[in-house]
Amino acid sequence: MTALSSARAGVLIARAGGLAAVVAVIGLLPWLSGRDPALSVLRARSAEQEPTVEALESVRRELGLDAGPVALFGDWLGGVLRGDLGRSWVDGAEVLPGVLAALGVSLTLMGAALVVALLLAGGLCASTLVRGARGTARGGTGAVAAVLAGLPEFLLATLLLVVLSVWLGWLPPYGWQGPQHLVLPALALGIPAGGVLGRLVDDALPAVFEERWVVLWRSWGCSPAVIGRAAVRRALPAVLPQFGLVAVGLTGGAVAVEVVFAVPGLGRTALGSAESQDLPLLQGSVLALVLLGLVGGVLVAGVRRRMLGPALRDAALSAPPPVRVPAGRLHRVVVAVSAAVPAAVICWGLLGEPLRLNAVARLSPPSWAHPLGTDSLGRDVLARVGHGAAATLAVTLLVCLVSFVVAMAIGFLPGLAEGAAETANAVPPVIAGILVAAIVGPGPVGASIAVALVSWPALASHAAALVQEIRATTHIEALRALGAGPTWILTRHVLPAVAGPVARHAVLRLPGIALALASLGFLGLGAQPPAPEWGLMLAESLPYLERAPWAALAPTAMLLFLATLAVSLSTLPTPPTGDRRAVRHRGRRLVTGGRAYPVRMSGR
Template identity: 75%
Template structure:
């Protein structure tokens, strides 16, 4: 049943996304003909005659449900429509971009898998020999927390501009795939490496490992068996990593000017070319879903015939002692953030000094100036308020939604699975297509995909507390259901979910920064960190410090977040 439930959930998720994508032209509540007219000729006066001609040409005068049916039938026939801007068929462009994206994904996996193996290799070798080991540590956690768009910007500055080892832009030769593959593959490999590393630690505590050692089995034999035992519970996460590669590729392709599916979707969203955006987003979602199917098949084969019918439980968590390195990292990153933000708040983020455009760091401007002569330190400091303030608002809304849906566990799980199928960048593209780019649209996009994990956590806690003995006793004594839920169940759920929401705050901030970096978030001159990074990239060869300053702030935030989460996780256990 678990396999059927997973398949049903996957089909439901894809169907929901297909419906949303198909109705994109009407979700904004404005005339699609007006979007077509502006996409083709922004200067033309939108008279009623011009709009009527566009409606007749594209058949937009029909009901949205009928148009959705026509669009979906065309997709099934292999006809995704024609571009509103160029008038060319959409499908050839999408297929060409899909080939580039799949090639980039393969290159990223070629980086991710060795990275993951390098991170869990020490645990595997030492565990097979019976030597105690604490796991991959803070280094893997930091690599896993760095966003793809941020690593792409750093690699562009260092590898292409400073060292001139590899080309910074384009897709003409295999050398052009190296930097984008590293930007996508290193964080993905760190995530997989941490997952396998965490799964291996409890495996080596199981009784069969002790028994095999007493029989004199060689460490390589024990290592192979332990790896096979640890991998099946982890393999489903590989599908989520594949979804992350498709979502993260949007920003990476934009940084390196790779003509892939993500960059095609981004350009279509900016130009309001909705047929091209529809096909691109649908291809991205199907690509991520295909990754989930492949990993499900791999897990089935890894289990083997004997365990295929039964659910193999994940190994119990093992809490390791220590944490001194995490405490040092938390203290250092918090001090750096406080220093930068405190000093930046003393400056003027919008003050222009055209005589000091792209000035190098100095006593007057410790982090230099941007292309308009604005102080980078002041903009980074004030950008912390814009970035983290929006993240707090999104987390509060997600927390409220999670508490409401947590009391409907079935609905919460189904909705969470559907929302998890869409990365924040893809949600941002859809919201931008419907409502246009802007800060509110970015908040909505990230909020739409931020609540699922909180809702699933709340649903699990609600079910657990409803089954508790004291709650059952209250019901037996005739206590009203509302009184029991508000006095006993809700307090037991609200606290843990609130702590979970706090741990997700930096991740939400990074997601908002990624949308700002792509131009789908706050508009200039707002000093938002992602927007600052995006504005400084065109001048990276002349003033790399302008790009590195917001990038460094995001890195420090990610390091602080993941190290704090590790410490909180230890204390929770």
Template identity: 85%
Template sequence: MTALVSRTCGLAAVVAVIGLLPWLSGRDPALSVLRARSAEQEPTAEALGAVRRELGLDAGPVALFGRWLGDALRGDLGRSWVGGGEVLPAVLAASGVSLALMGAALVVALALACALSATTCTRGARGTARARTGGAAAVLAALPEFLVATVLLVVLSVWLGWFPPYGWQGPQHLVLPALALGLPAGGILGRLVDDALPAVFEERWVVLWRSWGCSPGVIGRAAARRALPAVLPQFGLVAVGLTGGAVAVEVVFAVPGLGRTALGAAESQDLPLLQGSVLVLVLLGLVGGALVAGVRRRMLGAALRAAALTAPPPVTTPAGRWHRVVLAVSTAVPAVVVCWGLPGEPLRVDPSARLSPPSWAHPFGTDALGRDVLARVGHGAAATLTVTVLVCACSFAVALVVGFLPGLAEGAAETANAVPPVIAGILVAAIAGPGPVGASLAVGLVSWPPLAAHAAALVRENRAAAHVAALRALGAGPTWVLTRHVLPAVAGPVARHAVLRLPGIALALASLGFLGLGTPPPAPEWGLMLAESLPYLERAPWAALAPTAMLVLLAISAVSLSTARFTRTRAGNAEYRAVRRGLVPA
């Protein structure tokens, strides 16, 4: 019931924002429509009055919102303010394209996640040491979708001629966009599964099954099924995010999907089309979240949902020599590059040195305006990393609070996750105006849902743990159990997950800056540098290589920090102390 109420409230809030969008910005909607239809026409009082009467804007926001909502409930999303066509057919056509692209990208992501976690599952089932696949997953997760799309376009389409470069006329047009979306998503999912499996193999039932002579295949399949409920909400959130978060990929390959339709409507101030696109995105998110919740409940079963689900104890993974080397290199190299580039001038334009290759004068080369790439990378670190860390920390704090209300977390996370960062940036910019603060707020609003869903799943499992039930039976208070056992067991995995989201948050902020909704040019910002260098990727790849390498090193460093576990956590020790004291059966 709580989840249903939270879904309803979240949907109502988003619908209210969408419906009142023409007035939330404080600007005259009639002026936006007039400028979109004819930029040369003088905005006289007569012309603006004619637009208001045509669109019914003179009735006021409340009356127009009620009329829009009533028409939407009847399946009528109105007509485009710019083109004059029906909004519903255009939105449905774009939704079909986005759903097809989402399905293909999800297949790629799931296949990649299985490949990344296969070694860990096999070795864990055999009782041998686990393999480290976090680095490969981090590199894939840190690759910007639009950069992957551009590289695939240049290599597989322009150079090799295997696939068409753009358009949407047949299945062959689906391959490159699906790869561009599925590779980073598969890296995230593979890392989450790879992090959840070792804890499962430490459970007592695995030892019992091995003593019975069960084969590694049987144990591996059972362990995978045991680990999936905790990470299954992430699969749903990623799947829904692929539907609306592929704006950049749809733009690169000219795919007429829902995200590209919404972005085009926002740029042309076509508010009915933007309202319909965002509304469909939210509905897709709610439906996808409900389906994932149903599958998760089906996998758990009634007995596990009741009380028998034991939370997996945290795993102690001592940091080895190679782990320390990777952490040192991935941290030291960006620090050296930043210190090396800070003395340079990031805004100095030299037309005679446009797209110069790396040299002694310009170790990382120059961009299309002749600006030194090393200086821009060094100066862009402060703006990129500071805002990214702050947004990540705020998202982590919100996720922990919301995660302890699982019903609220499900509905709110599904609603917020259904709005991609670009669309959230457009909505925030329409209300508060463009700028870095609005971009940070927009990304923060859509960054916490995956973390909250992860926290909610862990809270459910830890509250159902045997040692927690035993402590309650012995008279332990709810606050003591919460602070000493449940919270430490949840905070660690969610914190590692939040660290893994750092590169994605940085890229989302950069995308909004490139669209004019965040940090504007010519500021030296890593993602903005990437976007500016994409048209020259084939001729001058070094301009895009430097910020990409920094983002990849940031991801590797984040993974290394998230897996630097030298001692067992407090929650894990609590369960084993309970076993030794006879509170729960060993």
């Protein structure tokens, strides 16, 4: 078996293992939650009925809960394989028809969003493609694409709702009655996806146009159109695997978008069933969402193999490295402003009291007493923004630290790290948040666990790649030849060389982690009222958009600054990884990078 075949088999095993783990969690939800399933059923059917022993025993006999979790999980899995997802605990209706109806709505929305994403990606790449095909100076739009890609779906949905529906009145804000109701949700889902796709292709095209075959084709007299089509075909196979992540992102982003616009899709169904503890409906909805993301990834892999053709399917075809542009003065200014403005607002807000109620000042506009206005309960928005940032920052730092520690431990097991990354890619943070909320309940702890579960695998994959690279360097081989022990090499060379880049990677992910926590808070899966959390503040202000838009604009502006900071940090050029320092031996001391280390000589 070739190395590539082994790698492909490893990816398939990782995906199968990830799907099996998710299916097991979904199937065992009634018992993982730590609550009596019979009590959950009784409360779902009638909140007023007393949970007497006779009533609970009747529910257990009806549903067969006495058989235990293993037997019932087998029955549930067998039903899934037969196309039977069981019956709702709330109304007793069959789950499968409801899931299929919601799936149809979600597929329609995702199809429209994909059209928007492809059109936007084509527009972002047009300038680079045309100029590269003509052989003129390149003028990429990577910065614009990065900004669009960094916008969270729930935040963009809120902005579109405020501007295009509330202020301008061009499109309906809620519902699913006709094509006009599809426009805003499709834009909210498609614009970030289009930014991701456009940035990937726009980064890959300049290096493609520098390859020798382009010069040869121009000398033969090929037209720019022919060269442009060939360049796109050359760049796409290497970036297509990332398109699968976009498909997974659409499934996760659809949950928030469907909630904002009251779309009766699969994500909204899953969230509603989690809130009502309707576990059969939650199991079916989440399983459909996960399978939808996996099917998208498989389809993208099939398209890539089709584009490569039989001759190149086993070849290690990869795109040339993107052309890195050093960070300019404007870039540094954007980073500074994105950090300084929120810091000033937060420090000012920390001087106020976020929980003081004032019924007389409900929904007051900005004034000297309340610079950012008040919310529906008369609480000062500025104070809530400041104190919410302090709580969010503390949780974000803790999640980032835990992710870094776990990644460093798992990173020295490359096979496990790659499998974990594949599993995490199949489960968006929102889906993880729904599952964790169903187990431990909604709250900051559950939201932190959910975000951490999908944050550390990316860092672990980075650490694993660095470990493999550093272990193969010349100076590590020289240390082994000179008799240095594995523990000494690990602690003195490999670990310090890996920890720095992975720590920088973790720091760059801080704004993204904060945005993920805010999205879970927006959906009601994170911090609960009256906590001053930005996502929760945004969700609480949505019903009052027409009367008091400032209550929503304050957390929206802070989240926009956070998204801009995340994009700016992610586009900063990074130094090359790995330890490529020169190595020379002087007596019993190894000199590397200008520093001398004692070496245990073999045979001494």
